[in-house]
Each structure stands twice: as structure tokens, then as C-alpha cells.
Amino acid sequence: MCAEFQKPRGTQDVLPPVSQKMEQIRHIALDCAQRFGYLLVETPVFEQTPVFLRVGESTDIVQHERYSFTDNGGVDLTLRPEGTAAIARAYVENGMYNQPQPVRMCYYGPMFRRERPSAMRYRQHTQFGAELYGSVQPEADAEVILLACAVVEQIGLADPVIRLNSIGCSECRPAYREALILYYQQRHDQLCQDCQKRMNTNPLRLLDCKIDVAIRERAPDIAAFWCEDCATHYRDLTQLLTSCGRQVSREPFLVRGLDYYNRTVFEINHPSMGSQVALFGGGRYDGLATTLDGPKSTPAVGFGMGIERILSAMEENFDLPLMSRIYVAHLPGFEAPSLVLAEELRRKGFAAESDLMNRSLKAQLRDAGRQSGVVVIVGGREWEQGEVGVKWLENGVQMTVKREELSDLLRQPEEKG
């Protein structure tokens, strides 16, 4: 195929059965969120560019990785690189701060970043996230983190580990920033190029560097700089999570990539993935909605999770059962009745398909074996007498049943033979 007709670099076509698994993850995530009271909010996949510029000016995503374009009307638009900014915009624009607080929301959909393509990084990826607006309480942080853990568990990854830190507030963080800059300035020449730049734009992200890990080892710990409120908030949150039986590990150098966090930042890992891979990340961003012209005080906490990453964690650990399908095969000349019977079964709630290739019965059975557990055979004298054959491919059990009793039989798989 001509290169111009191929999918854009760094994107993927999600085909069955992976697409079916993705759909099941979506179902599990949204179902879990709903049980916690977080309801779906769908924002456009693009926003006016200033939304993202305002929210994450000095981040790599906004500086180098955004997909921006000017539409025919001359409006500067950007494909959303993450969900949090768009939800904040929606919260403010729809006046949701006037509703009873807190407001619990979740989102699910594609995000776009022009990253260097690699095995786990797609330029279009799917994200699920939850956002809680209106509460400064540590209980709010706890609830959001518990929801993230619940989703991970529902997907089949038991006992997730919460990596937790607090990056302080506008009162106590400046002093930490100073200490951090001082520490890194003394080691300026040993730093990678990115970090030499970060020092001036976003010093907390120095701690995020994957190259200068050894230098970080002895960097100052923000815990020593927390004001009383931040220290209490962190302590209470840890206690709440442990009271709920969750495993918490304090990570002094966890800062997260985006600018807008304050206090709580967290990641959720799973032992099966290795300690470097975060399934989820999130935190608190009390000032975010305010920067988008929201009211002065709009506390918020939330997380986002990459579905592709979850999927790769699952493939080794957990096999979600796919819906079992019924294959309606036919004897020669009975194509039409087999289609009618398949439709009859589908209307009763089964997943059913019939042969559309006019194949021999033998070829149909071979075809059925690829994806179905049960074959219903239509044709011959049985059909004239109102009966069909049923065959369970797994154990070869076969029987003839009256057409009107077929759905009852198929609903009771335990009684087969």
C-alpha cells in the first residue's frame, strides 16, 4: 500500500479481539465510576488552544507535543492531550460550581499527543479519568484514589500499590523550590540538557528526569518543607487509605508531569508491571478551574489512566470472557431459514450468526469452531417437523430439539448433555 494511504505514524487500528477487550474495560471503568457516583461527561475532542496553553504552559505536552491547527474560520484549535483541562473548562463554562458540591465526574475517550512513537506510546490513546470538584477534604482525595484502585481490581489486577506524595501548596512550595534549585544548581554541569532548561521553567520536574536519577537520590525531601495544613492533609489521607485496607508507599520525589498540581500527587502501580510503570496518575489541582476564569476557590482532585497500558497489563494476568456466540449452520438449500433462525435468536438476546458464504456443512462447522461454542443446524426433515439440531463443539454432544424450546436449552448451558 502507498505510504500516504497508511495510518498516521504512532497510531493504531484496534481490531478484534483487542477492541472487544477495550470495550469491556470501558464498561468496567464506567460501571465502577457510577458505583462511586462519578457520572460521564463528554467534552469535544478538540478545544480552543488557549485552554491548554493556560493550563499547562511549561509542560512538554503543551510545548512540543500538541496537535494544533487553525480551522477554516481562523480559530486556533488543539486536539485534547489529556482530560483534566477539558473537564475544568466544562465545569466552569456550565456553571457547575452552582450545583450542590462536590460534583463527581468521569470521562472516557481518545487523547492526542505528538510523542516520539514507541511500543507503549501512541499519538492517539484512550484515557479514562475521574474528577471530583468542590472539596478540599482529604476524604475527597481518598475517594478518588479508592475509585482508581477499584477499577484496577475489577479489571483483574489485585492489590494495587498507591505511590503517594504531597507537593505542598503556594505557601510552602516556594521554599522547597528554592532549595531544589539550589541543590541542582550545584550539580548543574552533570545534568542532562532537558534538566538544565527545566531548572528555570519547571524545577519540580527535575525530579521526574529518567536520566539524572542518581543526582536525585540526595535531593531535599519536600516533607521537611510542608506547612502545617499540608502535613495534616497528607497524614489524614494516608490514614484514610490504610483504614480502607489499601497499601500506600510514600514517594518523596513523585511530582507528576503537569504544572497545575498542589498537595496530593499519586500513582498506582501493580506488582506485575514493575515499579516503574504507573497504571494511573493523578492528584489535586485546586487552582486549575480558577485559571480558566472559574470562581476563586474551586478545589479539585482527579486521576487519568491510559487504557492501552491497562490492556497490556491485563493480557498476561487476566482473560476477560468474550460473549459466547451461536453459529447457525444449514444443510444445502436452507440458507434462508438459517438466517431467519439467527435473527430469531438475536431478538431473544443471544449473539448469533449464520453462514453467508453458501458453504458445505463441513466447512460451516470448521468456520464455527473458530469462535463459537454452540452450533445450531437447520435443514432436512427435522426442519420440516419444526426441529433443529444442536451441537456443543467443546464436548461433541449433539441433540435434536423443538424450535420453540431452543432458546431455553441454549440458556441452560449446564444441562448440555
Ligand SMILES: [Zn+2]
Ligand atoms: Zn502547604
Ligand SMILES: [Zn+2]
Ligand atoms: Zn535530566
